[in-house]
Amino acid sequence: MALGFIGTGEITKAVVIGLSTVAGDKPDIILSPRNGQIAGELAARFANVTVAASNQAVIDAADMLFLALRPLGAGEILKTLTFRAGQHVVSFMATYDVAAIRALVAPADTVTLVTPLPAVAFHGGPTPIYPPDDEIVAMFSPLGTAVAVETPEEYQALCVATSTLAGAFAYYETIADWLEAKNVPADKARAFSGAVFYALAATAKNAPHLNFSELTLESATKGGTNEQVVKLLKERGVYNALNDGMDAIWERFENAKK
Ligand SMILES: NC(=O)c1ccc[n+]([C@@H]2O[C@H](COP(=O)([O-])OP(=O)(O)OC[C@H]3O[C@@H](n4cnc5c(N)ncnc54)[C@H](OP(=O)(O)O)[C@@H]3O)[C@@H](O)[C@H]2O)c1
Missing domain, CATH: 3.40.50.720 (NAD(P)-binding Rossmann-like Domain)
Structure with a gap:
């Protein structure tokens, strides 16, 4: 063919x-x-x-x-x-x-x-x-x-989710930039932040039976540093902003159909 x-x-x-x-x-x-x-x-x-x-x-x-x-x-x-x-x-x-x-x-x-x-x-x-x-x-x-x-709505939702890629890179950029600000050389900051990104992707891929809430809990030891950071990100509305961003792209798709 x-x-x-x-x-x-x-x-x-x-x-x-x-x-x-x-x-x-x-x-x-x-x-x-x-x-x-x-x-x-x-x-x-x-x-x-x-x-x-x-x-x-x-x-x-x-x-x-x-x-x-x-x-x-x-x-x-x-x-x-x-x-x-x-x-x-x-x-x-x-x-x-x-x-x-x-x-x-x-x-x-x-x-x-x-x-x-x-x-x-x-x-x-x-x-x-x-x-x-x-x-x-x-x-x-x-x-x-x-x-x-099975439905056009599900398809549109998946297309909306593809709008979050640049935001995800910017998250790891923030980590790399912070490392550099602490005098870690740029190449090592890039390598380290990238390695964290790949490790998380591999962890999620290797554990398809765990949902993201379970993976988050697994990574956030009670009283530990990960728990502290995720709590602060939630309090500061980082994840609400991500949700709002996807809602805005959904609206953009809806308006494009009119
Ligand atoms: N990029 C992505 O990640 C991605 C992912 C999924 C879906 N899409 C969608 O796929 C479509 C293409 O995206 P893209 O990123 O590949 O865009 P792109 O790089 O701008 O490619 C569009 C191509 O169409 C060519 N073209 C322009 N007029 C044409 C004509 N009359 N006849 C035949 N070809 C013509 C352009 O040639 P010239 O360069 O000579 O103008 C260009 O090579 C878009 O609708 C986009 O929304 C993109």
Whole structure:
């Protein structure tokens, strides 16, 4: 089966690298010519990747199409293209719901919404999928963790949760900066704060039976330093602010639909 990508930017690059480096057979991938530099680099790097002459040539040659255009103006671009019945269209564009994509790609009949994160390139990306589709789950599972959900609301909630990544990095930046302020050299502060980040991720991954509340309790020895810091963060409203941030992004998504 040939996979076609319309819009060869950062997320297409990550997905194509991920799909082209899985174990076993690699899918045939056809890229739209824009962005020329990224498309050219991917085709030069992977034998299973080619660049088509136009967006329409991608659609004509592929069975499954991935839409990875910037949301603004994507509708106008897609209206100029002709899809065919039997094609499966996968949209990465978060602000378009299934009905909106379906209207743009008819008579293509199957539409799936997917929000991969750049970490799919090294097979470490969590990927929300809606509606559940066995083929798409099988494709994205080797690229990290595919999470297929049953309702548009659940999908939107997962997409909102992906807005917290920069905030999480900034948390570890604060630790590294604090270490530097205490005269720990910058490279050691970066290495140490990063190692704490990786250790926590590995701890959570290795204990899927524990929820985050249990992991928090396990890390906060009674009367200990972790308990003191988490109590202060709660009192100062750090986690309420994170919640408010996600509520604000939910509202932004709702307003984008109007
Ligand atoms: N980046 C992420 O982490 C991520 C994750 C999940 C979903 N998404 C969604 O995926 C979509 C793409 O995001 P992105 O970060 O990959 O954006 P991006 O890097 O800006 O890529 C968009 C690509 O579309 C190309 N393009 C512009 N006009 C085109 C046309 N008429 N025909 C074909 N291609 C055209 C652009 O080429 P030029 O460079 O030449 O303008 C660019 O390479 C967005 O809707 C975004 O919300 C992104």
